[in-house]
Amino acid sequence: MSSVRHLIYSRLLFHYSKSPIVNTSVCWNGRQKRLFSTTNRRRTVMPAWVIDKYGGSDVLRFTKNASFPVITYPNEVIVKVNAAGLNPIDVSMRGGYGAASLSVKRDPLSLNQAGREFPLILGRDVSGVIMECGLDVKYFKERDEVWAAIPPWKQGSLAEFVVLSGNEISRKPKSLSHKEAAAIPYVAATAWSALVNTGGLSKDNCAKKRILILGGSGGVGTFAIQMLKAWGAHVTVTCSQNAEQLVRDLGADHVVDYTTGPVEKPLSALEKFDLILDNVGGETERWALSLLKPWAGGKYVTLVTPFLQNTDLLGVADGMMQTAATMATKALKHLVKGVHYRWGFFAPSGPALDEISEMVDAGQIRAVVEETFSFATVPQAFEKMEKGHARGKTVVQISKEDDYL
Numbered sequence: 001m002s003s004v005r006h007l008i009y010s011r012l013l014f015h016y017s018k019s020p021i022v023n024t025s026v027c028w029n030g031r032q033k034r035l036f037s038t039t040n041r042r043r044t045v046m047p048a049w050v051i052d053k054y055g056g057s058d059v060l061r062f063t064k065n066a067s068f069p070v071i072t073y074p075n076e077v078i079v080k081v082n083a084a085g086l087n088p089i090d091v092s093m094r095g096g097y098g099a100a101s102l103s104v105k106r107d108p109l110s111l112n113q114a115g116r117e118f119p120l121i122l123g124r125d126v127s128g129v130i131m132e133c134g135l136d137v138k139y140f141k142e143r144d145e146v147w148a149a150i151p152p153w154k155q156g157s158l159a160e161f162v163v164l165s166g167n168e169i170s171r172k173p174k175s176l177s178h179k180e181a182a183a184i185p186y187v188a189a190t191a192w193s194a195l196v197n198t199g200g201l202s203k204d205n206c207a208k209k210r211i212l213i214l215g216g217s218g219g220v221g222t223f224a225i226q227m228l229k230a231w232g233a234h235v236t237v238t239c240s241q242n243a244e245q246l247v248r249d250l251g252a253d254h255v256v257d258y259t260t261g262p263v264e265k266p267l268s269a270l271e272k273f274d275l276i277l278d279n280v281g282g283e284t285e286r287w288a289l290s291l292l293k294p295w296a297g298g299k300y301v302t303l304v305t306p307f308l309q310n311t312d313l314l315g316v317a318d319g320m321m322q323t324a325a326t327m328a329t330k331a332l333k334h335l336v337k338g339v340h341y342r343w344g345f346f347a348p349s350g351p352a353l354d355e356i357s358e359m360v361d362a363g364q365i366r367a368v369v370e371e372t373f374s375f376a377t378v379p380q381a382f383e384k385m386e387k388g389h390a391r392g393k394t395v396v397q398i399s400k401e402d403d404y405l
C-alpha cells in the first residue's frame with residue numbers, strides 16, 4: 001500500500017516539478033488559440049550496478065532495468081551521474097555491514113518486509129548534472145554541475161541517475177573534471193565532520209596547531225592533510241614508506257613510516273599534539289591518546305567506531321545501548337587524564353562542500369585519484385579496493401562529460 005502511495009505521490013510531484021514543458025499553439029478556424037502542454041515521456045528504468053543480496057564480489061550485477069529514481073520530496077533533485085567515487089564503506093556495505101541500522105534509517109516504522117533495500121545501488125560520491133528539480137529547490141537549477149556525498153542509507157551513484165536532497169548537493173568546483181570531483185565529496189564530508197564538527201577546528205583557529213593523522217595516505221587522509229595545511233596547521237602523518245612522497249607533496253610537514261616498526265616510539269619523541277585524527281583504529285587507541293597535550297583541550301577523534309558493527313550484531317536497540325556505554329566509558333577514562341576521546345562520523349553537508357569547492361578552485365585542495373575504472377569494470381574496482389593500500393580514491397567514470405550538456 002505504501003509503495004502505491006509513494007508511486008502516486010512521486011508521479012504527482014513529477015508533473016508539478018520543473019520538467020521541460022512544450023507549449024504548442026493550435027489555431028482553430030483561424031480564430032481560437034489554445035495552448036497544449038506536453039511533458040517529456042518519463043523514463044522508468046536506467047542502467048546501474050546493483051546487489052540483490054549481501055556477499056562477495058559475485059553479488060554485483062549490472063542491469064539496464066534499475067528503477068529510475070523519483071523525486072519524493074519537493075526539496076529533492078535528480079542528478080545525472082558523470083562520475084562516481086568508491087569508498088571502503090561500499091565494500092563493507094556489499095557484505096552487509098551496517099544493514100540493521102541503515103534499514104531503520106530507510107524505513108523508521110518498519111512498514112516494509114526485510115530485504116526491501118534490494119536491489120541496492122552502492123557508490124557514495126557523485127559528480128554530475130542536475131536533470132530535474134523539485135518545487136522547493138531554489139538554490140539550484142536544471143543543468144547545474146554539482147557534486148555530493150551520498151548518505152549510506154540512500155541509493156548510490158553506480159547508476160545513470162541518483163536522487164538527492166538539495167541540502168546534500170553543492171556546485172562542483174569549476175577547476176575539476178567530473179572524474180576528479182567524484183574523488184572528493186565523501187572523504188571531504190567525513191573529514192569535515194570529524195575535524196570541524198567533532199574536533200572543533202576551523203580556518204580561524206587552526207594556525208600552528210599540531211595535528212597528527214594516523215593513516216594519511218588513503219581517501220580521508222589525503223583530503224584532511226590538504227584542508228589542515230590550507231588552514232595553517234602543522235601536520236604529522238603516518239603512512240607506509242611508498243606513500244611518503246605523496247603525503248609530502250600534499251603538504252605534510254612530518255611523515256612517520258608505520259611499516260618499519262611500532263610508530264608510537266618515534267611519535268612519542270615528538271612535541272605533543274592538539275588533535276589526532278585516527279583513520280586506522282584498533283590498537284592505535286591504546287597509545288595514541290598519550291601523544292596529546294594534556295589539560296589543554298587535546299582531542300583524539302577516531303573514524304573507526306563499533307557503532308554499525310554493534311547494531312548488526314546486537315540489533316538496533318541493544319547495539320545503540322552498547323555503543324553509548326562504550327563511548328561514555330572511554331570518554332570518561334580519558335577525560336580524567338585531561339584529554340578528549342571522540343568518535344567521528346560521516347555527515348552529508350552541501351554547505352560544507354560549498355566551502356570545500358571554493359578551496360579547490362583557489363588551488364588549496366586537489367583531487368587524489370588512485371585509479372579510474374569504466375562503468376563496465378565496476379567489479380574490478382571493488383576487487384582492487386578489497387586488496388587495500390589505497391592512495392587516494394577509486395573513481396568510476398559513468399558517462400562522458402559532454403554526454404548530457
Ligand SMILES: NC(=O)c1ccc[n+]([C@@H]2O[C@H](COP(=O)([O-])OP(=O)(O)OC[C@H]3O[C@@H](n4cnc5c(N)ncnc54)[C@H](OP(=O)(O)O)[C@@H]3O)[C@@H](O)[C@H]2O)c1
Pocket residue numbers: 087088089187190214215216217218219220221238239240241243258279280303304305344345346388389390391392
Ligand atoms: N566513521 C565514519 O563515518 C567513517 C567515514 C569514512 C571512513 N571511515 C573509516 O575511516 C578509515 C579511513 O577511510 P579511507 O577512506 O581513508 O580509507 P582508505 O582510503 O582505504 O585508506 C586507509 C589508509 O590507511 C593506511 N593504513 C593502513 N594501516 C595503517 C597503519 N597501521 N598505520 C598507518 N596507516 C595505515 C593505508 O595506507 P598504506 O597503503 O600506506 O598502508 C591506507 O591508505 C576507514 O577505516 C574507514 O572505514 C569512517
